[in-house]
Amino acid sequence: MFEKDRGKAGGVMQTGGGNRAPRQPLRQPSIKDIARLARVSHPTVSRALQNSPLVNAQTAAKIRKIADEAGYRASAVARGLVTRRTRTIGLVVTTVDDPFAGEVTCGIEQAANDHGYAVFLASSSADPERERKVVQALAERRVDGIIVTSSRVGALYLPLLEELNVPIVLVNDQYPGEFVHSVMIENVEGARAAVEHLIGLGHRRIAYVGDRLGYQSDAERLAGYKDALKRGGIEFRAALVKEGNGRPEAAIEAVDELLALPAPPTAICCYNDMTALGALRAIRARGLRVPEDVSVTGFDDLFFAAYLQPPLTTVRQPMRRMGQLAMENLLKLMSGEDSVAQSRVEAELIVRASTGRAKTGSEESRHG
Amino acid sequence: MFEKDRGKAGGVMQTGGGNRAPRQPLRQPSIKDIARLARVSHPTVSRALQNSPLVNAQTAAKIRKIADEAGYRASAVARGLVTRRTRTIGLVVTTVDDPFAGEVTCGIEQAANDHGYAVFLASSSADPERERKVVQALAERRVDGIIVTSSRVGALYLPLLEELNVPIVLVNDQYPGEFVHSVMIENVEGARAAVEHLIGLGHRRIAYVGDRLGYQSDAERLAGYKDALKRGGIEFRAALVKEGNGRPEAAIEAVDELLALPAPPTAICCYNDMTALGALRAIRARGLRVPEDVSVTGFDDLFFAAYLQPPLTTVRQPMRRMGQLAMENLLKLMSGEDSVAQSRVEAELIVRASTGRAKTGSEESRHG
DNA sequence: CTCCCCATTGCACACGTTTGCTTAAGCCAC
DNA sequence: GTGGCTTAAGCAAACGTGTGCAATGGGGAG
Numbered sequence: 030m031f032e033k034d035r036g037k038a039g040g041v042m043q044t045g046g047g048n049r050a051p052r053q054p055l056r057q058p059s060i061k062d063i064a065r066l067a068r069v070s071h072p073t074v075s076r077a078l079q080n081s082p083l084v085n086a087q088t089a090a091k092i093r094k095i096a097d098e099a100g101y102r103a104s105a106v107a108r109g110l111v112t113r114r115t116r117t118i119g120l121v122v123t124t125v126d127d128p129f130a131g132e133v134t135c136g137i138e139q140a141a142n143d144h145g146y147a148v149f150l151a152s153s154s155a156d157p158e159r160e161r162k163v164v165q166a167l168a169e170r171r172v173d174g175i176i177v178t179s180s181r182v183g184a185l186y187l188p189l190l191e192e193l194n195v196p197i198v199l200v201n202d203q204y205p206g207e208f209v210h211s212v213m214i215e216n217v218e219g220a221r222a223a224v225e226h227l228i229g230l231g232h233r234r235i236a237y238v239g240d241r242l243g244y245q246s247d248a249e250r251l252a253g254y255k256d257a258l259k260r261g262g263i264e265f266r267a268a269l270v271k272e273g274n275g276r277p278e279a280a281i282e283a284v285d286e287l288l289a290l291p292a293p294p295t296a297i298c299c300y301n302d303m304t305a306l307g308a309l310r311a312i313r314a315r316g317l318r319v320p321e322d323v324s325v326t327g328f329d330d331l332f333f334a335a336y337l338q339p340p341l342t343t344v345r346q347p348m349r350r351m352g353q354l355a356m357e358n359l360l361k362l363m364s365g366e367d368s369v370a371q372s373r374v375e376a377e378l379i380v381r382a383s384t385g386r387a388k389t390g391s392e393e394s395r396h397g
Numbered sequence: 398m399f400e401k402d403r404g405k406a407g408g409v410m411q412t413g414g415g416n417r418a419p420r421q422p423l424r425q426p427s428i429k430d431i432a433r434l435a436r437v438s439h440p441t442v443s444r445a446l447q448n449s450p451l452v453n454a455q456t457a458a459k460i461r462k463i464a465d466e467a468g469y470r471a472s473a474v475a476r477g478l479v480t481r482r483t484r485t486i487g488l489v490v491t492t493v494d495d496p497f498a499g500e501v502t503c504g505i506e507q508a509a510n511d512h513g514y515a516v517f518l519a520s521s522s523a524d525p526e527r528e529r530k531v532v533q534a535l536a537e538r539r540v541d542g543i544i545v546t547s548s549r550v551g552a553l554y555l556p557l558l559e560e561l562n563v564p565i566v567l568v569n570d571q572y573p574g575e576f577v578h579s580v581m582i583e584n585v586e587g588a589r590a591a592v593e594h595l596i597g598l599g600h601r602r603i604a605y606v607g608d609r610l611g612y613q614s615d616a617e618r619l620a621g622y623k624d625a626l627k628r629g630g631i632e633f634r635a636a637l638v639k640e641g642n643g644r645p646e647a648a649i650e651a652v653d654e655l656l657a658l659p660a661p662p663t664a665i666c667c668y669n670d671m672t673a674l675g676a677l678r679a680i681r682a683r684g685l686r687v688p689e690d691v692s693v694t695g696f697d698d699l700f701f702a703a704y705l706q707p708p709l710t711t712v713r714q715p716m717r718r719m720g721q722l723a724m725e726n727l728l729k730l731m732s733g734e735d736s737v738a739q740s741r742v743e744a745e746l747i748v749r750a751s752t753g754r755a756k757t758g759s760e761e762s763r764h765g
Numbered sequence: 766c767t768c769c770c771c772a773t774t775g776c777a778c779a780c781g782t783t784t785g786c787t788t789a790a791g792c793c794a795c
Numbered sequence: 796g797t798g799g800c801t802t803a804a805g806c807a808a809a810c811g812t813g814t815g816c817a818a819t820g821g822g823g824a825g
Contacts, residue, residue: 056481057539059811070775075813085773100560105537106483107811109474111780113424117538120518125503126700126717128496135493138520142531147538150488150518152506163510169473170485170515171425192468277704306704313706332494336645336674338681338706349494427781438805443783453803475781478810 058099066099067092078103109171118359119149119167121177127275128331129301129348133178133200136352144360146173155242160186168193174359176200179244196362198355201246203371210362212355212372216246219344219376220253220298221260223326226342226378227296228261231387232324234269236287236294238280238304241272247300250328254298269294273304280307281314288315288323295323295387302327302334305341309383320385330379339382347374426467434467435460446471477539486727487517487535489545495643496699497669497716501546501568504720512728514541523610528554536561542727544568547612564730566723570613571739578730580723580740584614587712587744588621588666589628591694594710594746595664596629599755600692602637604655604662606648606672609640615668618696622666637662641672648675649682656683656691663691663755670695670702673709677751688753698747707750715742 060078064071069092076084077092084092109115120137122130134150141148149172153160164186167175175190178200187204190197196208203211227235237254240247251270258265268290271283280299284307287294297312299305305327312323319325319339327334327343334341351374358369428446432439437460444452445460452460477483488505490498502518509516517540521528532554535543543558546568555572558565564576571579595603605622608615619638626633636658639651648667652675655662665680667673673695680691687693687707695702695711702709719742726737 061811071812072776072814073774075811076774079813083773088773102533102536104478104539104811106474106477106539107780108813109780110472110478110782110811111813113780115474125506126496126499128494128499131494131496131499134518135520138493138518139522142519142527142534145534147517147519147534149515150502150506151510151515152503154507159510165470166510166513166515168470171472171474277700306701309706310704332645333674333701336678338677429781439781440783440806441804443781444804447783451803456803472781475810476783478781478812479783481810 057104058101059104060101063092063096063099063101067095113171114173115171116145117147117149117170117172118356119151119170119172119175121151121153121163121167121175121180123153123155123179125150125152128303129329129346130178132331132348133352133355136349136354137176137356138352139349140353140356140360144356146356146360157186161189164189164193168195174198174363176355176359177202178355179246196359198359198362200351200355201244203245208362210358210369210371212351212358212374214246214346214351214374215376216249217253217256219328219346219378220250221257222253222376222378223298223328223342223344224254224257225261226380227298227324227326227384228257228263230296230324230384232296233263233387234292234294235263235296235298236269236271236284237298237300238283238287238308239270239272239300240275240304241279242274244275250300273300273307275301276303277307277310280304281311284308284311285314288312288317293323296325296384297323298326300328302329302331302341302343305334305343305383306337309337309341319383322388324384324387326384334379335381337383342381342384343379345377345379350374425472426469428469428471431460431464431467431469435463481539482541483539484513485515485517485538485540486724487519487538487540487543489519489521489531489535489543489548491521491523491547493518493520496671497697497714498546500699500716501720501723504717504722505544505724506720507717508721508724508728512724514724514728525554529557532557532561536563542566542731544723544727545570546723547614564727566727566730568719568723576730578726578737578739580719580726580742582614582714582719582742583744584617585621585624587696587714587746588618589625590621590744590746591696591710591712592622592625592666593629594748595666595692595694595752596625596631598664598692598752600664601631601755602660602662603631603664603666604637604639604652605666605668606651606655606676607638607640607668608643608672609647610642612643618668641668641675643669644671645675645678648672649679652676652679653682656680656685661691664693664752665691666694668696670697670699670709670711673702673711673751674705677705677709687751690756692752692755694752702747703749705751710749710752711747713745713747718742 060074061071064074073084074092077089118141138148149167151163153163174196176198180202191206191208199211201213224235237251239251255265271287273279273283297308299308305325308325309319312319317323327341330343330345334343354372358372361369428442429439432442441452442460445457486509506516517535517538519531519535521531542564544566548570559574559576567579569581592603605619607619623633639655641647641651665676667676673693676693677687680687685691695709698711698713702711722740726740729737
C-alpha cells in the first residue's frame with residue numbers, strides 16, 4: 030500500500046540487481062495515508078494521535094489501531110516546522126573523549142530522553158573555526174536550547190550563541206547573559222578541603238598544578254588553594270604553582286619541575302584527576318613514593334581514581350547529577366521560566382591512600 | 398523588521414522592555430523576509446543561497462549580502478521536510494560514560510561534522526524498554542542513518558532498526574542484514590597476540606576474564622585465547638575462564654576466585670582495560686605483585702593504561718579511527734553505494750610492564 | 766415544534782524550504 | 796518581422812503536521 034514491499038522481493042539481489050533505488054528513503058506512511066485508511070480527514074488523525082478530547086473515543090481508538098498496524102511514525106521534522114519547537118537540544122563539549130565530559134553527557138542525555146528531548150552532540154575541539162561552524166549548525170537545526178560544558182573559550186563565542194536567542198545552560202562555567210544560566214560545583218570549597226586535608230597531615234610545602242587553558246574552574250580551585258594556605262598560616266609561594274593542560278602528559282612536565290626545586294613540595298594538589306595521573310607518574314619516575322615521599326590529590330573522582338595504586342585522594346564531583354541538573358534547568362528556561370537560579374552543587378573530599386603524613390623535619394632533609 | 402503581521406502583533410522585537418514573551422523563540426528571518434528586502438521572489442533567494450547557476454551573479458551576490466546582514470540561517474527542518482533527507486544520523490551506544498564508547502563517538506562526531514552531518518546521541522542503558530523508545534525516537538526524527546556501537550543486544554532490536562529501512566553500521570558487532578554493515582577489530586588475532594606474548598614469557602597457567610553480557614567481541618577474544626593455547630600446546634581448562642561485566646568491580650570478584658584456585662594462574666588475559674583495572678586491584682589485595690607474581694594484559698589501550706602502576710600491557714584498538722571508518726562507511730551507504738565491505742582494523746599489542754617472566758617451578762610452589 | 770448547545774468532524778491555511786514548469790525579456794539568424 | 800534559443804526570474808505545488816474556525820447533527824429545554 031505504501032509501496033512498502035520493495036527490495037525484499039529480489040531476495041539475493043546483492044550485486045546483480047543493479048537497479049536498486051539510490052537510497053531514496055522510501056516514503057513512510059503519513060497522516061494522510063492513515064486518514065484514507067480510516068476514512069476520516071487527516072486533522073482528525075492528528076488529533077486522535079495526540080489524544081485530543083475533541084475526537085470521539087471510539088474513532089480515536091480505531092485510528093490508533095490502524096496507525097499502529099501501518100507502522101506509522103509521526104515526522105518530528107514536519108511537526109517541528111509548524112510548532113516551531115523541535116524538542117531537541119544541542120550539547121557542546123570541547124572534546125567527547127574526556128571522561129568528565131562523558132559523565133556529564135550521560136546525565137544530560139538521560140534527563141533529556143526522559144522528557145522526550147533528543148540531543149545533538151557537537152564538539153568544538155577548541156578550534157575556533159570549528160566552533161563557529163558548530164554553533165551555526167545548531168542554529169540551523171533550530172534547537173530549543175543549548176548546554177555547553179567546560180567552555181574554555183566562553184567569552185569568545187557565547188555572545189554568538191546568545192545571539193541565537195536560545196536558552197543556554199553552562200556547566201562549570203559562567204557568563205553574564207540574559208538567557209545564560211549555569212551549573213557549577215563548589216570549586217573553591219572543594220580545593221580548600223583538599224588542601225586543608227594536606228595541611229592537617231602536616232604538610233607545609235604544598236604545590237598546585239593547574240590548567241593553562243583558562244578554565245574558570247581552574248581559577249576557582251586555585252583560589253581555594255590559596256585560601257586554605259592563608260587559613261593555615263602558610264605563605265603562598267608562586268614557585269609552587271605550575272600549569273598543565275588537564276591531561277597527564279603536561280602534568281608530568283610540570284610536576285617534574287616542582288620536584289627539581291631546591292625545596293620541593295611534599296604534597297601536590299592537582300587541578301583534576303587526569304593531572305594527578307601524570308603527577309603520580311612523574312613522582313615515581315624520580316624514584317619517590319606516594320604517599321610516603323609526596324602526597325597527591327586530584328579533583329573529579331573519575332572512575333579510575335579508586336583503582337590507581339595507591340588509590341587517589343580526590344574531590345568528587347557529582348558529574349551525572351550535574352548533567353541532569355543542567356538539563357532540568359534548561360527545561361525550565363525553555364518553558365519560559367525565567368527565575369532559574371545558578372545551581373551550585375557540593376564538592377566532597379574523598380580520602381584514599383595517595384595522601385599521608387608529611388615527613389618529619391629530619392627525614393625531610395634528604396633533599397639537601 | 399520581519400514582523401510579518403500575523404497574530405504575534407505588538408512586535409515584541411529584540412530587547413523590548415521587561416515583558417519578555419513566554420520563550421516563544423522569536424521568529425528567525427525566513428527566506429521570504431530576505432526576498433522582500435531584496436525585492437525578488439523567495440525561490441530566487443533559495444537558489445541564490447545554494448549558488449545555483451540559475452540566478453544572475455550580481456543578484457545572487459546582493460541577496461547573499463542582505464541575507465548575511467539580516468542574520469539569516471536556513472531552517473534545516475523545513476529543508477528536511479521537502480528534501481526528505483535530514484543530514485542527521487543517530488548514534489546508539491549502551492552507555493555514554495564508557496571510555497571506549499567515548500573515543501569511538503569522538504571519531505564519529507568528527508567525521509560526521511566534516512561532512513555536514515549532525516549526530517543524535519542516544520543511549521540505551523541496556524534497558525530494553527528504553528531501547529525501543531530510543532529507536533522510535535530516531536525513526537520519528539527521520540535520521541538518514543544509524544550507527545550502533547557495541548550492541549549487547551544486537552539480535553534483539555536490530556530487526557526493529559532494519560525495519561526503518563535506514564542504513565546501519567555496527568561497531569564491534571555484526572549482524573546479517575541487508576542494510577547492515579560493520580566495523581570490527583581483529584579480536585581473535587589481538588587476543589591471540591596477547592596470550593602468545595604471555596606464553597613466550599614462560600606462562601602456562603593463563604586465565605581469561607571475559608564479559609558475561611554476551612558481546613560478540615568477547616566471544617572472539619576468547620577464541621583467540623583458546624587458539625593461542627592450542628598453538629602453544631597448552632591444554633584449555635574451563636576453570637581458568639571467568640566472566641566479569643566489563644567493569645572493574647565485577648572483575649575483582651572473578652579474579653579473586655581465580656587466585657583462590659589450588660593451582661592459580663600466573664597470568665591473566667582480560668577482556669578489556671576496565672576489567673584489567675579490577676584485576677590489578679584484586680591481585681594486590683592478596684598481597685601479590687604485578688608482574689612478579691601475576692602478569693596481566695588488557696584490551697583497548699584506554700588513555701589510563703599507560704599511567705597505571707605498573708603500566709598495562711594491552712592490545713590497542715584504534716578507537717577514533719574505527720569511529721571515523723564507521724561514519725565513512727555510513728556515508729557511502731547513505732549515498733546508495735551498496736558495495737561497502739565489512740571493515741576490519743588491526744589490533745596492536747602494546748607491551749608494557751604489567752607482564753613479566755613466569756616464575757620458575759620452585760618459586761611457584763609458594764602456592765602449594 | 767423551535768431554539769440552542771454540545772459533541773464531533775472537516776476545511777483551509779500555515780510553517781519555511783525546494784523544484785518543475787512557465788513566463789518575460791533579450792538576442793541572433795533567417 | 797518571425798521564430799527559436801538563452802538567461803533570469805516568478806508561480807505554484809509539494810513535503811507532513813497542527814489548529815482556528817465553520818459545519819453538521821443530535822438532544823434537551825422551553
